[in-house]
Amino acid sequence: MTKPGRPAGPAAETETLVLTAALELLLTEGAVALTPQRLHAATGVARTTIYRHWPAPRDVLAALIAVAPHEPSAPSGDPVADLHAEVDLLCDRLRDKPVGAFLRALVTASAGDPSCTELRLRYVLDLLEPFRAALRAIGAHTEAAVAEGATLIAAPLLVDVLLLDRPVDRARAHRAVDDLLARITA
Incomplete structure (x- = not known):
């Protein structure tokens, strides 16, 4: 039996889309571009989803580090x-x-x-x-x-x-x- 409500994390496709866009923004504009507004504009992912999972540039950077280990x-x-x-x-x-x-x-x-x-x-x-x-x-x-x-x-x-x-x-x-x-x- 599953519990109703939101899942703990974003869907895999959403996470991939947002973090791919975040990396591109990071490489072209720097960490200041990693705001929920910019990520929404770059991906079309709902701002509420982005705010919920990556509310600040630091959260995006942490997620990028976590998914790209050496x-x-x-x-x-x-x-x-x-x-x-x-x-x-x-x-x-x-x-x-x-x-x-x-x-x-x-x-x-x-x-x-x-x-x-x-x-x-x-x-x-x-x-x-x-x-x-x-x-x-x-x-x-x-x-x-x-x-x-x-x-x-x-x-x-x-x-x-x-x-x-x-x-x-x-x-x-x-x-x-x-x-x-x-x-x-x-």
């Missing part, structure tokens, strides 16, 4: 090769939309809405997790060393792309991995 790579058995492969994947993800643009939007949204800071942090930590896993497999001895190593690899890439509007420097990222591996194995 799939972890299968370990190859060679943790050093895996670490280098993860560098290549991050470089590709930062170079291509939507990851680079999504990160920029999260930074901008965090500046205007402090509640978005947690979303930005969660998204960046998700980007760093493959590095953390590879560093654990290589034998980094403490969680502090794992966290520091992941940051040493990814931070220059994030600064270049997000703050300096430079292209991804894949060679420098691989040098950072090699330098870190030399320190770990020393």
Whole structure:
């Protein structure tokens, strides 16, 4: 027997329609465009539905993060090769939309809405997790060393792309991995 009333979440087709439009708006206009009014105009979905499920830009950003997680790579058995492969994947993800643009939007949204800071942090930590896993497999001895190593690899890439509007420097990222591996194995 089913209970009468509204379902807990939007129908799958509605969610897909709204979040697809939201991603397009985010990439073209930034997080400020993620209002229920703009989403209604872009999709034709009833404003009440949008307000009920995504009342603020932060809610739309959280939904986008939830539906687009980075799939972890299968370990190859060679943790050093895996670490280098993860560098290549991050470089590709930062170079291509939507990851680079999504990160920029999260930074901008965090500046205007402090509640978005947690979303930005969660998204960046998700980007760093493959590095953390590879560093654990290589034998980094403490969680502090794992966290520091992941940051040493990814931070220059994030600064270049997000703050300096430079292209991804894949060679420098691989040098950072090699330098870190030399320190770990020393």
